[in-house]
Amino acid sequence: MTGGQERVDGWDKVTGRARYAGDHAVGRAVTAVPVRSTVARGRIVRVDDGEALRQAGVLAVITPDNAPRLAEVHDAELMLFQNHRIAYRGQFVAAVVATSRQAATAAARLVRVAYEQSCHEVRLSADHHRLYEPEHLNEGRPAGTSSGDFAGAFDAAPVRVDETYRTPAVCNNPLETHATCASWDNGRLTLIDSTQGPNTVQNVLAALFRLRTDHVRVICEHVGGAFGAKGAPRANTVLAAMAALVVGRPVTCSFTRRDMFAVAGHRSPTIQRVRLGAHPDGRLIALAHDAVAHTSTLRRFAEQTAAAARHMYAAPHRATSHRLAALDVPSPSWMRAPGYCPGMFALESAMDELAVRTGVDPVDLRLRNDTSVHPETGQLFSSRNLAACLRSGARLFAWAGRNPAPRSGRRGHWLVGTGVAASTYTADVAPSDAAVSVSVDGRYSVSIAAVDVGTGARTMLRSVAARELGVPASAVEIRIGDSCLPRAVVAGGSMGTSSWSWAVIAACRDLRRRVRERGGVVPVTGLTARARTDAEVAALADRARFSFGAQFAEVRVDADTMEIRVPRLLGVFAVGKVLAPALARSQFVGAMTMGLSMALCEEAVTDPCSGDYAQHELATYHIATHADVQDVQASWIEEEEHHLGPSGAKGLGEIGIVGTAAAIANAVYHATGVRVRDLPVRPASLLRAHRCAEPSPHDRGDRGNAAEQP
Amino acid sequence: MNATGNTSAAVRLRVNGVVRELRLDNRTTLLDALREALRLTGTKKGCDHGQCGACTVLVDGRRVYSCLLLAVALPDSDVTTVEGAVRDGRLRILQRAFLDHDALQCGYCTPGQLCSALGLLIELAAEGGDGTAPAGAVRERMSGNLCRCGAYTHIVAAVTAASKTIAEGTP
Numbered sequence A: 001m002t003g004g005q006e007r008v009d010g011w012d013k014v015t016g017r018a019r020y021a022g023d024h025a026v027g028r029a030v031t032a033v034p035v036r037s038t039v040a041r042g043r044i045v046r047v048d049d050g051e052a053l054r055q056a057g058v059l060a061v062i063t064p065d066n067a068p069r070l071a072e073v074h075d076a077e078l079m080l081f082q083n084h085r086i087a088y089r090g091q092f093v094a095a096v097v098a099t100s101r102q103a104a105t106a107a108a109r110l111v112r113v114a115y116e117q118s119c120h121e122v123r124l125s126a127d128h129h130r131l132y133e134p135e136h137l138n139e140g141r142p143a144g145t146s147s148g149d150f151a152g153a154f155d156a157a158p159v160r161v162d163e164t165y166r167t168p169a170v171c172n173n174p175l176e177t178h179a180t181c182a183s184w185d186n187g188r189l190t191l192i193d194s195t196q197g198p199n200t201v202q203n204v205l206a207a208l209f210r211l212r213t214d215h216v217r218v219i220c221e222h223v224g225g226a227f228g229a230k231g232a233p234r235a236n237t238v239l240a241a242m243a244a245l246v247v248g249r250p251v252t253c254s255f256t257r258r259d260m261f262a263v264a265g266h267r268s269p270t271i272q273r274v275r276l277g278a279h280p281d282g283r284l285i286a287l288a289h290d291a292v293a294h295t296s297t298l299r300r301f302a303e304q305t306a307a308a309a310r311h312m313y314a315a316p317h318r319a320t321s322h323r324l325a326a327l328d329v330p331s332p333s334w335m336r337a338p339g340y341c342p343g344m345f346a347l348e349s350a351m352d353e354l355a356v357r358t359g360v361d362p363v364d365l366r367l368r369n370d371t372s373v374h375p376e377t378g379q380l381f382s383s384r385n386l387a388a389c390l391r392s393g394a395r396l397f398a399w400a401g402r403n404p405a406p407r408s409g410r411r412g413h414w415l416v417g418t419g420v421a422a423s424t425y426t427a428d429v430a431p432s433d434a435a436v437s438v439s440v441d442g443r444y445s446v447s448i449a450a451v452d453v454g455t456g457a458r459t460m461l462r463s464v465a466a467r468e469l470g471v472p473a474s475a476v477e478i479r480i481g482d483s484c485l486p487r488a489v490v491a492g493g494s495m496g497t498s499s500w501s502w503a504v505i506a507a508c509r510d511l512r513r514r515v516r517e518r519g520g521v522v523p524v525t526g527l528t529a530r531a532r533t534d535a536e537v538a539a540l541a542d543r544a545r546f547s548f549g550a551q552f553a554e555v556r557v558d559a560d561t562m563e564i565r566v567p568r569l570l571g572v573f574a575v576g577k578v579l580a581p582a583l584a585r586s587q588f589v590g591a592m593t594m595g596l597s598m599a600l601c602e603e604a605v606t607d608p609c610s611g612d613y614a615q616h617e618l619a620t621y622h623i624a625t626h627a628d629v630q631d632v633q634a635s636w637i638e639e640e641e642h643h644l645g646p647s648g649a650k651g652l653g654e655i656g657i658v659g660t661a662a663a664i665a666n667a668v669y670h671a672t673g674v675r676v677r678d679l680p681v682r683p684a685s686l687l688r689a690h691r692c693a694e695p696s697p698h699d700r701g702d703r704g705n706a707a708e709q710p
Numbered sequence B: 001m002n003a004t005g006n007t008s009a010a011v012r013l014r015v016n017g018v019v020r021e022l023r024l025d026n027r028t029t030l031l032d033a034l035r036e037a038l039r040l041t042g043t044k045k046g047c048d049h050g051q052c053g054a055c056t057v058l059v060d061g062r063r064v065y066s067c068l069l070l071a072v073a074l075p076d077s078d079v080t081t082v083e084g085a086v087r088d089g090r091l092r093i094l095q096r097a098f099l100d101h102d103a104l105q106c107g108y109c110t111p112g113q114l115c116s117a118l119g120l121l122i123e124l125a126a127e128g129g130d131g132t133a134p135a136g137a138v139r140e141r142m143s144g145n146l147c148r149c150g151a152y153t154h155i156v157a158a159v160t161a162a163s164k165t166i167a168e169g170t171p
């Protein structure tokens, strides 16, 4: 139950009144539908738009030969129809604008594109000839780090784990596909867009179309999920704006579900080698994490897969590295907890393997390797409560007394097992602005270009402002989702809450001071206070800033079919101050559910022949549904955080997906004795391993320490 | 699509109790008819392929994926969408339960989840039983409605609670 904290926009959402980008376009815009490349690498030789143009309702066909010229921006995925090069299958190569979506879709099939095709490479491997070490990772992180003498210490370590883990490409697939409605008026562009960052879209679109920033307005009232996929503009936004320019009327463009797999971004597949060298009591001596991922030929996206290994556990000798291969694939992009999510699958699986090899309880093992300073840099943590999460989780989950032997938990037809993994994510903050006004009749209004992508940002900001102003929440109106409002950081990177609430709190405090200065009297014209947090954010103390958590999973595996069920998932997190408990719980539970989905269902595999994903719809790309999800519980510990702004809150939208897959895979090992290092965990992998391990199909059960099968 | 012959047709639908006369391109799905012709944008499109459930509405009391039906093939049907709550007290109770259990995040799957839940309660009532929806039945029978935000546990709690309220006859 929500404990009385109902979402501000909840009633609009349950009655269908909440309007998303695609809803705004209805009745006012014509439609642009893209034509997609059918080759994965090559050149466009010719586009024949004759037949398409003859269809009723068709207004224009945009091709590389007639498209308006765009100014160059950093993300080459946005340079639509600016040249004839094909970088991946599914890339937009032309578009039809028509008076109805039916007409545009039908005409798009009639646009004939001739290609000159080259050989493509779409499959990542650990020895791919295109692999290189990027100059740096996203957000300027170093590609490699090392301290001590890893190689020497690892070789000499009494207990060693040296394993390779793989995660597949996965797609964000928010339920609302990306949608935009664009209109031009006197050289000014207005976009109703499904985005996490109206200011980001505003800046990028202004650059592309050579406009003054304040001549672009981006509105995103409600967004139907994003998970990183809407963190920066995508082709739909550019196409809508371009098409509206061409036909001189408002144009809408929405991705189809199929488009989501190609042009909306995805989490890169990874191949990760983790090496752990330890004392017999489990204390780490040496730790190395080497990650391989892909990017596209259009854009270098260098994800921080091994970043968590840099701060999770103490070890005197350590190293991390990243290598990338630029393949003929769509550009990967952010997906919930980029880097940390796939990286912690590998690291936390390896920690479980170390627990098995040393015989140390997996919770204890993590406690023994906890650290009070950043093990690479020596920095203090702004706050670090991994140990408290592990202890609290172990208590709530009733972990104590667990028999560590694999296959020791058989109950009737089910092989039952439990597993644990740690969670972590960055806890950042970025400068934002905010304005707070009070009217003479005591109504407050908070303005900030923040976005609610389902996190409950509106509700959270309202309760923060009401608390700060000392008024009931019902007296506060929240205005977000519009680039015209005071500038704000994107709703991503788990920094929305800390960053926005800082600016809002500062503005509220300033407003109260002003009202006090006037003897508590608000003038008839009202009063407004504005805040800008750049200076304060820049002046933050030097600390390592992360959130932490621990996740526990129980799995049941059918002894015959190896079907995997997850009857119980529990997460305990340390995320600073929790500002809105009901919303926080939904975020944690939702992210853990997505983690369960990652563990058991999701993968997008590139077909080496066509260069396309074998999965590009929800019938073949499975995501967890009602029947897959049973008891998912989340809680948190009280944590004091003094180095992240006045709210004391760390972001919490992403950490819930970090560690879930490892906890489940570790529980599967405990249940079956089969170590799966290759996501998703499939019944087929378990069956294969069991067939290898078992001399007779009838000899099941009391196998005890069944052999590990890779 | 053949460019000759009749490419559009007249159809009469009763939507949330109101009779609507429409002339539609034959290719128009019920989902597009609701959203684009009738401007009832509460019903959402998540895939347009019958794979996500965002477009779930009730046709003659049965839950359907509106993206899989052609509107012109449904003459005189009775359609209930999320906007039809005023007519159906049970939908109202479900909406209230969704808010109480925070059974939504982005809200994009929510109209479909609500209509699917209403359809499920109608099915359970028709099958006999006391009218309440046990959690296991909700999980199994609402699996055609995806929620990428992962609100499942809260949705199940909301539907179960709403079914009890409805069964007790206390609005």
Ligand code: FES
Pocket (backbone or CB within 6 Å): B044, B045, B046, B047, B048, B049, B050, B051, B052, B053, B054, B055, B056, B065, B066, B067, B068
């Ligand atoms: S839109 Fe109809 S099932 Fe997805």
Ligand code: FES
Pocket (backbone or CB within 6 Å): A175, A224, A225, A454, B103, B104, B105, B106, B107, B108, B109, B110, B146, B147, B148, B149, B150, B151
């Ligand atoms: S609430 Fe976002 S998809 Fe269900």
